[in-house]
Amino acid sequence: MYWEERWHPLREEWVIVAAHRQNRPWSGGTIEHAEEEPPDYLPDCYLCPGNERVSGRRNANYTSTFVFDNDMPSASPEAPRDLARPAGIYRNRPALGQARVVCYSPHHSLTLAELEVPEVEELLQLWQGQYRELGARPEVEHVLIFENKGEAVGVSNPHPHCQIYANNFVFKTIETEARVSQRYLAETGRVLFQDILRSEREDGRRIVCENDSAIAFMPYFARYAYEVFVAPKQTHPHIASLSDGERRDFADVLRRVLIKYDNLWQIPFPYVMPLHQAPTDGGDYSGFHFHIEFHPPLRRPNLLKYLAGPEIGGGNFLSDTAPEEKAAELRAAADVHYKQAARENVR
Ligand SMILES: [Zn+2]
Numbered sequence: 001m002y003w004e005e006r007w008h009p010l011r012e013e014w015v016i017v018a019a020h021r022q023n024r025p026w027s028g029g030t031i032e033h034a035e036e037e038p039p040d041y042l043p044d045c046y047l048c049p050g051n052e053r054v055s056g057r058r059n060a061n062y063t064s065t066f067v068f069d070n071d072m073p074s075a076s077p078e079a080p081r082d083l084a085r086p087a088g089i090y091r092n093r094p095a096l097g098q099a100r101v102v103c104y105s106p107h108h109s110l111t112l113a114e115l116e117v118p119e120v121e122e123l124l125q126l127w128q129g130q131y132r133e134l135g136a137r138p139e140v141e142h143v144l145i146f147e148n149k150g151e152a153v154g155v156s157n158p159h160p161h162c163q164i165y166a167n168n169f170v171f172k173t174i175e176t177e178a179r180v181s182q183r184y185l186a187e188t189g190r191v192l193f194q195d196i197l198r199s200e201r202e203d204g205r206r207i208v209c210e211n212d213s214a215i216a217f218m219p220y221f222a223r224y225a226y227e228v229f230v231a232p233k234q235t236h237p238h239i240a241s242l243s244d245g246e247r248r249d250f251a252d253v254l255r256r257v258l259i260k261y262d263n264l265w266q267i268p269f270p271y272v273m274p275l276h277q278a279p280t281d282g283g284d285y286s287g288f289h290f291h292i293e294f295h296p297p298l299r300r301p302n303l304l305k306y307l308a309g310p311e312i313g314g315g316n317f318l319s320d321t322a323p324e325e326k327a328a329e330l331r332a333a334a335d336v337h338y339k340q341a342a343r344e345n346v347r
Pocket residue numbers: 041042045046047048049107108159
């Protein structure tokens with residue numbers, strides 16, 4: 001039985017773990033999964049190769065990855081600069097920056113979990129380049145790379161892709177993690193994330209998989225039932241400084257996590273997947289340790305975790321599950337994707 005409060009050292013907040021309630025009666029929302037495989041190419045998909053987008057621009061006939069400027073950007077060099085001044089203490093400013101879309105593959109029906117290791121490596125290499133390029137712009141203070149996957153998080157187009165928000169401010173979560181990490185470094189001389197890794201290794205129950213230079217674990221302070229962090233073992237403030245070997249290892253661990261997710265319930269597992277990287281505003285972020293966080297919305301097959309009173313109303317998470325139990329489920333899930341296993345059985 002798990003019923004306690006756990007400290008989230010990166011966010012500096014309490015997470016309430018109340019796993020003794022997880023089998024309470026439920027009559028709320030569920031989500032359904034389309035059983036039908038989408039086709040490999042869709043003429044009206046705005047991400048498929050060669051197709052026309054809402055802007056009238058046409059996608060290249062790409063064969064691996066493909067990056068383009070978002071046609072409906074949240075931030076842009078062309079954002080209106082001549083803004084009306086608000087009343088009183090309120091203030092505003094132009095939404096400068098750049099928003100991009102990255103297609104992982106020309107194949108409409110594939111997901112990141114189904115790409116081969118070299119293809120995932122190529123994507124990581126692309127992310128490195130985007131972080132460097134966009135982060136070097138004077139108006140860009142932070143580069144947020146993220147994937148929203150699945151209808152459960154509001155994405156109706158299954159074409160495998162992620163987004164890049166390069167903004168003129170640092171997103172709140174990153175701002176908090178960066179500030180806390182720098183203070184920790186100043187106070188202890190150590191990198192906070194390294195101490196988290198050390199604590200995870202000491203316990204061991206929440207490690208999902210690892211290799212020489214990369215590791216995946218469900219943190220002690222997880223806020224979502226199947227929350228997983230993927231990180232290099234050495235401290236890098238951002239993805240761009242990973243060596244070729246570290247990038248290969250990272251691709252391997254990331255892919256294994258994705259496959260395990262899909263294999264849990266044999267569905268394309270929905271998630272929000274942000275890359276947490278140091279800001280690019282010129283500050284000292286030597287204590288920041290790059291990692292990817294997975295925030296899956298499902299608690300059980302077809303059962304969504306709703307953010308409500310504690311989370312939206314109060315700002316702290318209440319978790320109905322114990323990370324130790326959920327990590328064991330993920331560890332036990334197979335390393336070969338269920339679709340690939342099915343294809344091999346047919347052969
Ligand atoms: Zn498509």
